[in-house]
Amino acid sequence: MAANDSSESTISRLEGARKLALSDSVHYPAIVQGVAPIIGQGAALDLRRWGADFLAETYASPAFAVEEKVKLSFAALPILKAYLEADDQDDAVVKSSVQAATSMYPLVFRHTIYTPTDITTWQNMAAIKSSILRRMDSAAPGVKLCCTKFIQRVIQMQTPGVISDPRRPDQNEISLSLVPRDHPLIPPSTLEAEALGLLDRLLDVFQNPAGDALQVTATLNSVGVLVRTRASIANRILNTILSFDPFRLAYSGTMDAKTKVMVKSMERTLKAFLINLNKRNPTNPMAGRIQGHLDRLAQMHNDAFDTTGRKRAAPLEPPDGLDPSKRQRLAIDAFGAPALPPGPVSMAQLFTLTADDTTKGFNVQTIPFNMVNRIVVPLLVSVNQDQLTNAVSIVKQRLQDLSGSSSATAIAQALTGAGQGLDNGTNAASDQLMNRMEAGPVATDRPPEVPTGPFIIPQPPPMEDYEVTDFGKEMVLRIFGMVETSGETALFKMPTKGFNRVAGSNYDRDGWVTIAVRLATRTTTGLEASGVKEEDGSSGGPAFSLATEIRNVLHQYVLSDFRRRIGVAISWLNEEWYNDRMRSRSDADAAGSYDGLVLRLLDGMLPYLDAKDKVLIRFLSEVPAVGPALLERVKRLAVDPERVALAVNAIHYLVLFRPPVREICIDALEDLWHNYEDARGASAKVLAKWRPEVLGEAAPQAKVEEAKPEVAAKMEVAA
Numbered sequence: 001m002a003a004n005d006s007s008e009s010t011i012s013r014l015e016g017a018r019k020l021a022l023s024d025s026v027h028y029p030a031i032v033q034g035v036a037p038i039i040g041q042g043a044a045l046d047l048r049r050w051g052a053d054f055l056a057e058t059y060a061s062p063a064f065a066v067e068e069k070v071k072l073s074f075a076a077l078p079i080l081k082a083y084l085e086a087d088d089q090d091d092a093v094v095k096s097s098v099q100a101a102t103s104m105y106p107l108v109f110r111h112t113i114y115t116p117t118d119i120t121t122w123q124n125m126a127a128i129k130s131s132i133l134r135r136m137d138s139a140a141p142g143v144k145l146c147c148t149k150f151i152q153r154v155i156q157m158q159t160p161g162v163i164s165d166p167r168r169p170d171q172n173e174i175s176l177s178l179v180p181r182d183h184p185l186i187p188p189s190t191l192e193a194e195a196l197g198l199l200d201r202l203l204d205v206f207q208n209p210a211g212d213a214l215q216v217t218a219t220l221n222s223v224g225v226l227v228r229t230r231a232s233i234a235n236r237i238l239n240t241i242l243s244f245d246p247f248r249l250a251y252s253g254t255m256d257a258k259t260k261v262m263v264k265s266m267e268r269t270l271k272a273f274l275i276n277l278n279k280r281n282p283t284n285p286m287a288g289r290i291q292g293h294l295d296r297l298a299q300m301h302n303d304a305f306d307t308t309g310r311k312r313a314a315p316l317e318p319p320d321g322l323d324p325s326k327r328q329r330l331a332i333d334a335f336g337a338p339a340l341p342p343g344p345v346s347m348a349q350l351f352t353l354t355a356d357d358t359t360k361g362f363n364v365q366t367i368p369f370n371m372v373n374r375i376v377v378p379l380l381v382s383v384n385q386d387q388l389t390n391a392v393s394i395v396k397q398r399l400q401d402l403s404g405s406s407s408a409t410a411i412a413q414a415l416t417g418a419g420q421g422l423d424n425g426t427n428a429a430s431d432q433l434m435n436r437m438e439a440g441p442v443a444t445d446r447p448p449e450v451p452t453g454p455f456i457i458p459q460p461p462p463m464e465d466y467e468v469t470d471f472g473k474e475m476v477l478r479i480f481g482m483v484e485t486s487g488e489t490a491l492f493k494m495p496t497k498g499f500n501r502v503a504g505s506n507y508d509r510d511g512w513v514t515i516a517v518r519l520a521t522r523t524t525t526g527l528e529a530s531g532v533k534e535e536d537g538s539s540g541g542p543a544f545s546l547a548t549e550i551r552n553v554l555h556q557y558v559l560s561d562f563r564r565r566i567g568v569a570i571s572w573l574n575e576e577w578y579n580d581r582m583r584s585r586s587d588a589d590a591a592g593s594y595d596g597l598v599l600r601l602l603d604g605m606l607p608y609l610d611a612k613d614k615v616l617i618r619f620l621s622e623v624p625a626v627g628p629a630l631l632e633r634v635k636r637l638a639v640d641p642e643r644v645a646l647a648v649n650a651i652h653y654l655v656l657f658r659p660p661v662r663e664i665c666i667d668a669l670e671d672l673w674h675n676y677e678d679a680r681g682a683s684a685k686v687l688a689k690w691r692p693e694v695l696g697e698a699a700p701q702a703k704v705e706e707a708k709p710e711v712a713a714k715m716e717v718a719a
Contacts, residue, residue: 007044014038014050018057025063032058032072041082045090052083052096059103070107076100077108077124084131091140098146101128102153106174109157112185113178122185129154136201145218151198152222158195159230173229199226199233206244213249213262217269224273228280238277238286242293246270247300263304271297337394340401350398353391476549479519480557483512517572520550521579521593551597559604563615570622573598577624598623602633611642616650626654626661631668638676648672648682655690666690 014035021027032055039051055076059069083097108125112118129150136147161175172178176195179188202223205215220241227234246266249259274290281287337353352360463471558569573594580592602619609616620626620634637647651672654665669686672679673694687694 007046010038011046011050014047014054018054021058025061025065028058028061028064029068029072033075036075036079040079041086045093048083049090049092049096051079052093052100055080056096056099056103059100059107066107069104070111073104073108073111074121076104077121077128080104081124081128081131084128091143094135094139095143095146098132098143098150101125101132102146102150105129105150105153106157109186110174110178113180113183116184119185133198141212141214144215148202148215148218148222151202152226155195155199155202155233156226156230158191159226160192160232161229162231175230196233199236203237203240206240213266216244216246216266220266220269220273224276227277235286238290241270241273242286242289244270245300246297247304260305267297267301340398345402350402351395353394472546473549476516476546476553479512479516479550480553483509483516483557513568513571516550516554517575520547520554520572521575551593555597555600555604558601562601562605562608566615566618569601570619573601573623594625595627595629598625599629599633602630606633606637609637609643609646611646613646616646617653620650620654621657626658626664628664628668631664635668635672635676638672638679641678644676644679645682648679648686652686655686662690670694 017027017031017035021031035051035054039047039054041048043051058064058072059076080097080101083093105125108121112122112125132147132150136144136151139147157174158176160177161173163172163177176188176192179186179191181188202219205212205219223237223241227237247263249263271294274294277284278287278290338355340349348360354360554568554572558565558572562569576592576594576597580590580594583590583592605615605619616634620630623630631651634647634650637643648669651665651668655662655669658665666687669683670691673683673687676683684695
C-alpha cells in the first residue's frame with residue numbers, strides 16, 4: 001500500500017513537470033534528463049507507462065527544437081530499448097515506446113549520416129528497430145498499428161528522395177540520397193534492400209485474403225506519404241493497391257453487422273486515398289487507372305449493399321391494363337388536353353394542350369428574339385420523347401376530326417378561324433391550306449432573273465502605324481495562345497509522313513511552334529511596316545517588325561520553362577541559322593540573327609543551372625553552330641566553384657562529339673587551366689589527352705587521374 005502511495009505521489013509530481021514542459025518547450029531537456037532515472041526499466045508499471053507516454057509526447061511535439069531532440073536521444077534510446085526488451089511486457093508501454101521510436105528514427109538517422117563515429121547511438125536504434133519488427137505479426141492490435149507507422153517511417157528514410165538544394169544539405173529531406181556510398185555504419189545498398197523487403201511485408205496485407213480490416217486501413221493511411229515523396233516505389237505501391245478488392249469479405253457469405261462495418265471502412269479509406277492522389281496531381285500517368293478503379297468500386301458497392309432492402313422494379317407494362325383500382329395510375333393523356341369547342345376553331349385552340357388559363361394567356365411575342373434563340377435548343381433537347389409523341393398524336397387526332405367533321409365549308413371555317421387566330425385579316429393562309437388539302441401541292445412561280453454586274457469588294461482604307469503595331473502584336477499573342485492551348489497530339493492526321501510531310505500541318509503544339517518560328521525567320525517584306533515618318537517628312541526606322549516581335553515572345557516562352565522547352569529553343573535556333581545562311585547567299589554583308597539570339601538565350605539560362613543540370617550539354621550539342629563567344633559564356637560558370645564541373649563537362653562533350661569546334665573547345669579548356677584555380681584539376685584531365693604540352697611537368701600526374709574510358713559514353717547517355 002505504501003508503494004502504491006509513493007508511486008501515485010511521484011506521478012503527481014511528474015505531471016506537474018509535464019505541464020511545465022507543455023507550457024514552455026525550453027524545459028523539455030532538463031525534465032527529460034531529470035526523469036530518466038525515475039522511469040527506467042526497474043521502475044513500477046505506472047511510472048513506466050507514464051515515462052513511455054511522456055517520451056512519445058516529447059518527440060512528437062512540434063514546438064521542441066530538432067537539435068535538442070537529437071541531444072536527448074542519447075539518454076532516451078537506452079530507456080526505450082529496455083522497455084522493448086523487458087521480460088514483463090506491457091502493451092501500453094510497448095505502444096508508446098514504438099510511437100517514440102517512430103518520431104526518433106529520422107533524427108537518429110540524420111545524426112548517424114553526419115556522425116559516423118557515434119556507433120553506440122546507431123546500435124541502440126538498430127536494436128529497437130529489430131525488436132519492433134519481431135513483434136509485428138504477434139503483437140496486440142494497437143501495437144501492430146504503431147508498428148505499421150514505424151515501418152512506413154523506416155521505408156521513407158531508407159529510400160532515395162529528392163535533393164532540392166545540394167548546397168544546403170541541412171535543409172533537404174532526410175532520405176537515403178544523403179548517405180555517402182562508403183558510410184561505415186549505414187551502407188546505402190544494405191539499407192535500400194531492407195527498405196524494399198519491409199515494403200513487401202507492409203503491402204502483403206492487401207494480398208492476404210484473410211487480412212485484418214484495421215490493418216488494411218492503417219496501411220492505406222501510411223503509404224500515402226510514400227507515394228507522394230518516393231517516386232522509386234510509388235508505382236509498386238499503386239499497382240498493389242489497385243489490385244486490392246475491399247469487398248472480398250462480402251463475397252464469403254452472409255454479412256453480419258461487424259463484417260459490413262469492416263468492408264465499408266476499407267472502401268471509404270481506399271476511395272479517399274485514391275481521390276486525394278488524383279486531386280494532388282491530376283496529370284499523373286496513373287490518373288486513368290485510378291479513376292477506372294474508383295468507378296469499379298462504386299459498381300461493386302452497389303452489387304454488395306444496394307440489393308438488400310430494394311423494392312422490386314415496376315413492370316414495363318401494367319399487368320391488368322389501365323385498371324383504376326391499382327395504386328399505380330397510368331393515364332393515356334398525360335397533358336389533360338381540353339376538348340375542342342364546337343364551331344370554328346382557331347390555330348391557338350388547335351395546338352393548346354393545357355387547361356391552365358395563365359399559361360394559355362401568356363404572349364410569347366414578348367420574349368426577345370435573341371433569348372428565344374438561346375432557350376429553344378436546350379428545351380428541345382430536354383423534351384421527353386414519350387410526351388412529345390403523345391402531344392403530336394393529340395394534335396393529329398384533332399386535325400383528322402376537323403377534316404372529317406362535315407364538309408369543305410367546315411374546314412374553310414376552321415382555317416378561317418385559324419387565320420383570325422394569327423391576327424391575319426386576309427384569307428390567303430386559309431386558301432393556301434385548302435389548296436394543299438384538296439388540290440395537292442401549289443406550283444410556285446419563280447421571279448424573273450435579274451442580270452447583275454460584277455461585284456468588286458472595295459479596298460480597305462490604309463491603316464495607321466499604330467494600328468499596324470497593335471494588330472501585329474495581337475496576331476503574335478494569338479499564335480502563342482494556340483501554342484499554350486493545343487495538345488501534344490495532332491488533331492488532324494496527315495497522310496504523308498517522313499521527309500514528304502508538310503511542316504506545321506498537324507495543328508498540334510509542335511505545329512504552331514513551327515508556324516511561329518517560320519514567321520520569325522522567313523517573313524517577307526509585305527509583313528513588315530514601312531516606317532514612321534518624321535516631322536520633316538523623312539521615313540524613320542521601322543514602326544513594327546513582325547519577326548522581332550515573334551522573336552521576343554519566343555525568347556520569353558522558352559525561358560519561362562527552359563528545361564521542358566529546350567526542344568523549341570533548338571528548333572528555333574536551327575531555323576535562324578538556316579535563314580542566315582540563305583540570306584548570305586544573296587547578300588554577303590547581311591547581318592545575321594543567330595549569334596545574338598543564341599547568346600541571349602544562353603545568358604537567360606545560365607543563372608538557373610545547377611551543378612548536375614544536363615540541359616546545358618544538350619543545348620550545346622544540338623545548336624547548329626558553336627563559336628568562341630558561346631564558349632566564353634560557358635567558361636564564366638567556372639567562377640562558381642560548385643559549377644566548375646558543369647562547365648568542364650560541357651566543353652569536354654563538345655571536344656568528344658563535335659570535331660569541327662574541337663580546337664576552340666580545347667583552347668577554352670586551356671584558358672580554364674591557366675586562369676581559373678578551381679578548374680585546374682578537371683580541365684587538366686582533358687588536356688592531358690588532347691594537349692599535354694600545356695601541362696608541362698603536371699602532365700604525368702594528370703594522365704594518372706584521367707577519367708575512365710566509359711566517361712564519354714555516360715556523358716552521351718546523360719545528354
